[in-house]
Amino acid sequence: MSAHVESFSYDDAIVRKFLWATFIWGLVGMLVGLVIALQLASPWFNFDTAWLSFGRLRPLHTNAVIFAFAGNAIFTGAYYSTQRLLKTRMFSDGLSSFHFWGWQAIIVAAAITLPLGFTQAKEYAELEWPIDIAIAVVWVAFAVNFFGTLARRRERHIYVAIWFYIASIVTVAILHIFNNLSLPAGLLKSYPIYAGVQDAFMQWWYGHNAVAFFLTTPFLGLMYYFMPKAAERPVYSYKLSILHFWTIVFLYIWAGPHHLHYTALPDWASTLGMLFSVMLWMPSWGGMINGLLTLRGAWHKVAEEPVLKFFVVAITAYGMSTFEGPMLSVKSVNSLAHYTDWIIAHVHTGALGWNGFMTFGMIYWLAPRLFQAPLFSKKLAELHFWIATFGILLYVAAIYSAGITQGLMWRAFDETGRLAYPDFVETVVRLIPMYWVRVAGGTLYIIGMCVFGYNILRTWMARPKTYDVPVVSAPKLPATYVDPTPVPAGAGLWARFAAARWHHRWERLPLTFTVMVVLAVVVASLAEILPTFLIRSNVPTIASVKPYTPLELAGRDLYIREGCFNCHSQMVRPLRHETERWGEYSKPGEFVYDHPFLWGSRRIGPDLARVGGKYPDLWHVRHFEEPQALVQNSIMPSYAHLGRAPLDFEGIQARVDAMVMLGVPYGDAVRDAPGQAREQARTMAEAIAASGGPAGIGDREVIALIAYMQRLGKDIKQAPPVTAEAGARP
C-alpha cells in the first residue's frame, strides 16, 4: 500500500520576524549591559537619574539578553527546524503570530516596568505579576502550536533536537509558574507566597534551571540541527545525543542549591546540589564532544566558513562554562567565588560565547535561505567573528581577574590575625581598572553586533520582490505504525531492553515522551522541594525575630524598587573572614517574614545583613544624598531623589494586608498601618533634625528606607537560644 503524498509549504515569514527581533533586542540588551558596565567603572554614568541607576538597569540587561535576545533566537531556530524535522507547517499561523507579538509586547512591558522600579526582586524573574501571567499565556500558546505541529507531523521519528525543545517548553512552564506564585498587593506589586529560606530555594531552583532550560537545552536543540546542516554531515553520534539528553534532563533540575552554599539553606540540600552539579560534567562534555566531532573530516571547512567558526567557538564556550559550572558548585571553590565577579565572568563565557555565537552562526546560515539572497559579505562575517572573539576574551580575562582578586582580598588576614582589607571599598577600588577593560571587551562585542546587523540588513535588502515559497511533498503518516524491524518472538525482556525498542517507541510517541520528561523533572524537583518545606528543623524559628514595622516594610519595598539587592547581599556565611567583617553568621530563622528573600548574589557593595545600628540615621541620610562624601571612592550612585520624593503612607496598608494574608502576624498594624508608619517616621525625622540633619524628611521616602536598614540584623542580637522544636512557621 503506497502512502498518500501531501504537498505543503513552510511558514518562514514567522522565522524572519523572530530573526529581526533577535537582532534588535540583542543590540538593546547589550547596550544596556555596556551602560551598567560603565556605571561600575564610574558612578558618573548613573547620570543622577533614578530610572537609569545600576540597580534598576541591571535586571533590564539580564532580562533583555536572556528572554529577548536568546529567547527570540530560540524561537527563530525552533520555528525553522521544527517544521522541517517534522515535515509539516506549524500547527497554526495565528498562534505563531500571537506568540511573536505577545513575546515582543512582554519585552516592551519589561523595558518599561523594570527601569521604573517594578520588580519582584528575584533574579531572572523580576517581572511583576500581570506580566508573569502574560508570559504564561504566550508560552502556552507556543506550546499548543508546537505540540499541535508534532501531532500533525509527517515524519514518524522525533529527532533529538525536538526532544530538547520539548524539555525546554514543559520545564520552563513548570519553573515559571511555581517560582512566580505570589500575592498581588497592587497593580504592579506583589509578594511571593514563599518566605526566607524556602523562597531562596524556589528562586534558585528556578534560576539555575532557567539557565538550564532556557539557555542550554533549547540551544542544544539548535546545535543538533544547525551543526549537521552547516557541516553537511550527520551528528557524530546519535547514541551520545540520547545519553546527552536524558542525563541533562535528569541531572540539571537537582543542581539549583549550589547557588546557596554556606547560606542559611540546609546543608543536605546544598550537598545534593553540589553532587548533581558535579555529575553534570558528564553529559555536558558528552554533548560538547558530540557537537565538535560532527565536524569530523570537515575541519578544513572551518577555515573558510564563518558559520562553522561561530559554531566551533560556541560549542567550545559551552564546554568551558560547563566545566567551570560544576567546579564552582564544589563548596570550597564556591566559598571563594560566590558574591564575586568570578560568577559574572562564568555567566558571560556562556552567554557571549555559547548563546551569542550559536545565534550568530545560526543566523548567518539562515539569512541567505530566509531572504533568498546571498549573504552580503563573508568578509564582514569573518570580521564580526574576530572582533567578537577578541571582545569575549578581553571581557572574561578582566572579570575572572576581578573576581579572584576580590575573593582573595575578602578572605585575606594579616600577620596579626586581622582582616588585611577591613575597609570593603578597598576591595572595590582594586577592581576599577579591570572594569574598564570589561567596558573595552563589551564595546568590541557590540561593534561586532553592529557589523552583524549591517551584514544581515544588506542581505535582506537584496531579497526578491516577493519571496519564493517552495512547495514540499511528503507522505502522510499512516494511522498505524508497523515496525520495519520487529523484535523476534521470544526474545525476552533483556533483549527488548538491550535492543532499546522501548525508547525508540517513545521517540515516535511525543505525548509519552513528554510525560517521561515531565516525570523526570517533577520527581527530582519534589524530592528536593518537599523536604525543604516540610522538615521543621530546616528553619528553626527565633523567638525575637518579629515582622517589620509598617514603615520598615515600606522601606523594604523601596530597597526592592531601587534594586539594592543587585549590589548588596544580606547573608553572612559561616566563614571566619565573613564573621570578622560583618558579624554573626545568618540563621534560617531570621528570614521567616522575608517575602521575598533578599540575600542577593553579588557584593558590589558591602553585605547589609548586620548593618542595623552600625551607623546613625543621619549617616544614612548623607550617604544616600552623596555616597562619595562619606565613603571615598565608593561607586554607589546617589539616591538623593529619595530625600525629595514623598512617601506614600496610605499605600502601606494594602502591603501590610497582603503580608497578613501570607501569614505574617501584624497585630495592630492590620487596622492602622499608615498611622503607625507616620508615628515612627516622625520620631526618626525629629531625631535626625536634632542631630544636625535636614528638617522635614519625616514624610520622604528616605526615612522609610533608613528605618528598614536600621532594622537589619538587630533581632538576632536580642535572640534567645534557637529552638528547633518550636517548628517552622506554618
Next chain:
Amino acid sequence: MKLSDVMSAAGLSGYAIVALLLFVIAFLAIVVRTFAPGSAARHARDARLPLDDDEPGPAVRAGE
C-alpha cells in the same frame, strides 16, 4: 499526624547519597540501553533527519 511530622522524623541525613545512587543507576540504565548492539542502523537513519529535508540550498552570488 501532619506530613511535616512524618518528614521531620524521617531522618533524611543520608538523602543526598540515596538520590545520588538512584540517579547513577538511572544513568547506567541509559548507557546500557543506548550503547547496546543492534540499533546502529536505526540510529544512523535517525541522525540523518536534518539532512533529509529536501531544502533548496542557499542563494549564491553569480560566479560563486
